[in-house]
Amino acid sequence: MDRELALEVTRVTEGAALAAAKWLGRGDKIKADGAATNAMREIFDSVNMKGRVVIGEGEMDEAPMLYIGEELGTGNGPEVDIAVDPIEGTTIVAKGYTNAMTVLAIADRGKLLHAPDMYMEKLAVGPNAAGKVSLSDPIEKTIEIVAEASNKKVEDVTVMVLERPRHEELIDQIRKKGARVKMFSDNDISASIATALPGTGVDLFVGIGGAPEGVVAAAGLKCLGGEMQGRLKPQNDAEIERCKEMGIKDPHRILQLDDLVAGDDAIFSATGVTSGTILGEAKFLGGGLVETDSIVMRAKTKTVRYIKTVHNLEHKPYIIQDND
Known part of the structure; x- marks a missing residue:
């Protein structure tokens, strides 16, 4: 991939965040998501690439744009696969909570897992514990490994877990082991990435969430030298068949980082909509100016850029629209 793509795709997440931010706290997650999707689609079409959506808003008959299989970009440049989430945390934006962001990952054609829209059991760690943990291990053993790798006491290890009834037993096991539990309401991409970023205080992410989000997070962790493992959790025969249709012959096997994002290169970009763990x-600064906070990373070079940008909305009318 061309290195210029890293900054180009940051324009995409920035534009989506600007559009979504208009709907902060207004109680309408549908309009927030629609605004972000429209902006993302508009800017993608100016990027020099032959892009194909492999993780998007759904199938063509479910989503008018950014659907799986949609072609994006000018048609010139590298052939890439794209995983997008116009808003990771639509409910968060609608209610004005923390940790919503716009996010995407790109890789060379054929390198991103075409993850079906179903649950996935996940485990994420940073560089210190990468290569030392396994999703098949009991959580108690994993905490011990992470503690040793991080030069911490078990009681100082912080584990991120999505707050859902399905995780009550897992949370109880972590607490009995003596580690710290930090729960969150939505956006497990941010929680996964936080394990590999210095200064977040997060050591381990575990739990069941969306499979597509697992692939996007895996791209970010590959850029950071961390690790993501996943295991699909199909709920019925139809979902098992869906896995096979998408090339996943054994839906129950543990997927390693290279299964989720193959090869040595990937680009991850995210822009904050609401304040959160990493962004x-x-x-809105007044006078039509808006400041955004983004992160963009590339796996091949392990470069991580934090970008603060001030946008003049007067010159970006295609981003802020009513979306009625």
């Missing part, structure tokens, strides 16, 4: 919110 600040889109701030």
Whole structure:
């Protein structure tokens, strides 16, 4: 992939965040998501690449744009696969909570897992524990491994877990082991990435969430030298068949990082809509100016860029629209 793509796709997540931020706290997650999707689609079409959506808003008959199989870009440049989430945390934006962001990952054609829209059991760690953990291990053993790798006491290890009834037993096991539990309401991409970023205080992410989000997070962790493992959790025969249709012959096997994102290169970009663990919110400064906070990373070079940008909305009318 061309290195220029890293900054080009940051324009995409920035534009989506600007559009979504208009709907912060207004109680309408549908309009927030629609605004972000429209902006993302508009800017993608100016990027020099032959892009194909492999993880998007759904199938063609479910989503008018950014659907699986959609072609994006100018048609010139590298052939890439794209995984997008116009808003990771639509409910968060609608209610004005923390940790919503716009996010995407790109890789060379054929390198991103075409993850079906179903549950996935996940485990994520940073570089210190990468290569030392396994999703098949009991959580108690995993905590011990992470503690040793991080030069911490078990009681100082922080584990991120999505707050859902299905995780009650897992949370109880972590607490009995003596580790710290940090729960969150949505956006497990941010929680996964936090394990590999210095300064977040997060050591381990575990739990069951969306499979597509697992692939996007895996791209970010590959850029950071961390690790993501996943195991699909199909709920019925139809979902098992769906896995096979998408090339996953054994839906129950543990997927390693290279299964989720193959090869040595990937680009991950995210922009904050609301303030969160890894990014600040889109701030309306007055006079038509908005400041965004983004992160963009590339796996091949392990470069991580934090980008603060001030946008003049007067010159970006295609981003802020009513979306009625």
